[in-house]
Amino acid sequence: MSDKKTQYITSEQMLVQREYTEKIRLRNELDARETGKKKRCYVRTFGCQQNEADSERLAGMASEMGYEITDSEQDADLILINTCAVREHAEERALSITGQFKHLKEKNPSLLIGICGCMVSQETRKERIKHSYPYVSFLFGTSMLYRFPEILYRCIQEQKRQFYLDAGDVGNIAEGMPVRRASDRQAWVSVMYGCNNFCTYCIVPYVRGRERSRHPSCILEECRQLIEQGYREITLLGQNVNSYGKDLSDDIRMDFPDLLAQICSLPGDFKVHFMTSHPKDASKKLINVMAENEKAAKHFHLPLQSGSDRVLSAMNRRYTIADYLEILRYMREKMPDITVTSDIIVGFPTETEAEFEDTLTAVAAAQYDQIFTFLYSPRTGTPAAVMEGQIPEKIKQSRMQRLLDLQNSILADRNRACIGRTYRILVEGRSRGDDAMYAGRTEGGKLVHFPVSEDEDLTGRIALVRITDAAIYHLSGERVSDTDVDEG
Ligand code: SF4
Structure with missing residues (x-):
């Protein structure tokens, strides 16, 4: 990894990428005229919101290169797999999906398959893909994203596989990339x-x-x-x-x-x-x-990770539970109805039973509206991966279940407390499980269902909904108008 300062990619460098974009667009246009069919691009995303944002840029660049964005890999001419490295499971899934695309390449030898994102920004992964996945046409690391048109063009023009890590480019910021928002x-x-x-x-x-x-x-x-x-x-x-x-x-x-x-x-x-x-x-x-x-x-995502000061120190988190709870106290003093969510890692190396119970105590004190829980997964290259005292899977699983049971009981109480209150809901569309209901979210991200009215389509709009019932994972309500709205 580079220690150098932020480098802003210049407009001249971006212009070079626009030239590659235009060359591919012309090729694709010519091809579409001959075949009567536009080329299609399928983007598969793993991992966090930053990866989703990056995929929207990949799709934006592909659109400008003349590709139609498709939801199906089956009819794609270009497949992009945007990978995550945060957990082993995400890496395994990305590799397994890549393996499943092999038969598509056999059916359609001109199909181009590219891999990018955090997983392939590791040298070992790059080498593995290069040697074990010969049908992968190109690969590039996270901060090479803006050079996607150039890499794709070289791949097509030189009829040669292209593999670019971040060497020399980690530390850059590129502005002005096209974006196709989901x-x-x-x-x-x-x-x-x-x-x-x-x-x-x-x-x-x-x-x-x-x-x-x-x-x-x-x-x-x-x-x-x-x-x-x-x-x-x-x-x-x-x-x-x-x-x-x-x-x-x-x-x-x-x-x-x-x-x-x-x-x-x-x-x-x-x-x-x-x-x-x-x-x-x-x-x-x-x-x-x-x-x-x-x-x-009024939503704050504040990752706790562990309720034990010793484990937090081993994680190099640089706060104590007392510091953490003080932030929460101040936040709720200023915004009593704020929704608070968190991340928690279960089974960090050396975590004792008593330290795990400290996490349960902290979760009970914090009263979260939602937690995202992770079984600790060693990542090669990080200090924790080589720590002594790795926790057996069985113990991690059983601790996780206890944590989820606690959080579910907290959530049941917190959701019940919403009954009778009115919220401003951004309507996402019809509920997946019941076409007669809308699904939407409060400002704090709580899922709310309420009946569809036939006279108008509320999708994408704001509705005021009074909560009439509460389950663990969603609230139910009825639409109201001209009323005070509670936050959250
Ligand atoms: S703050 Fe810690 S957990 Fe979050 S991205 Fe940085 S190193 Fe990872």
Whole structure:
């Protein structure tokens, strides 16, 4: 990994990519005229929201190159697999899916299969794919994304497999890539890339490089355009958004709370979410900005990871449980109805039974609205992978079940407390399980079902819904109008 400073990809470098885009577009246009069929591109995404945002850029670039984006790999001429390295399971699935595409290549030898993302930003994975997956046509690491048109063009023109790691490119920021968003209501906006924290279990700093912040004016302009296009929810993305701005030069320096306040001051009817916040950097200033700005969604994702100070220290998290609970206390003092969610790792190396019980105690104290739980999975190249005291799978599984049981009982109580309250719901569409019901989400992300009215389609709109019933994973309600709305 490189230690060098943020490099902004110049407009000349982006122009080179546009030239490659145009060359491929012309080829595809010619081909479509001969065959009467447009070439198609299928993008498969693994992992986090940052990967989803990257896939929207891959799809945007492919569209500009003349590909039609398809939901089916069966009829694709170009397949892109955007991989994740955070857990072993995600890597295994990506490799297994890649293996399943072999028969498509046998049926259609001109099919191009490309792999990108965090998994292939590791040298060992790159070598494995090169030698064991000969039908993979090209590969590139996370910060080579903007060079996708060039890599694809070389692959087609030279009739040769192309393998590019991030060497020399980790630490860059490219602006102006085309984007084809998956939703016309909700948009991801990356504010920064990479991470400097080196939590001992995490591969991210090794595959996504060091923290680098986008220019504030580029972020504000992207948000302004999205709001003008009618987007109702903007989620600001970064591995640790609270570090935003630390690497910016003095003349443009801005911290994350100020950035959030500026976005909230843009005109329009929208809400701003963000993720993820490292508890060591979650400041009172940020909480105050959220409390003071109606457009800041009242949802805070604050990863706890463990309830034991010793385990947190072994994870290199640099906060204590007391620090963490104090942030929560202040947050709820300022925003009593805020939705709080968290991540928890079960079975970190050396975690004792008593330390796991400390996690249960912390979860009971925190009263989360949702938790994302992970069995610890060793990642080659991280310090925790070689720690002594790895916890047997059976113990991890049983601890996980106890944690889930506790959280379900907390959630049942918290959801029951929503009955009788009215929420502002962004309607996603018909419920998958019941066509007579809409499914939508509160500002804090709680799933709400309410009956469809035949006279108007509410998809993509805001509805006021009074909650009448609560289950563990969703709330049910009825639409109301002209009423006070409760936050959350
Ligand atoms: S803060 Fe820790 S867990 Fe999050 S991306 Fe950085 S190293 Fe990984």
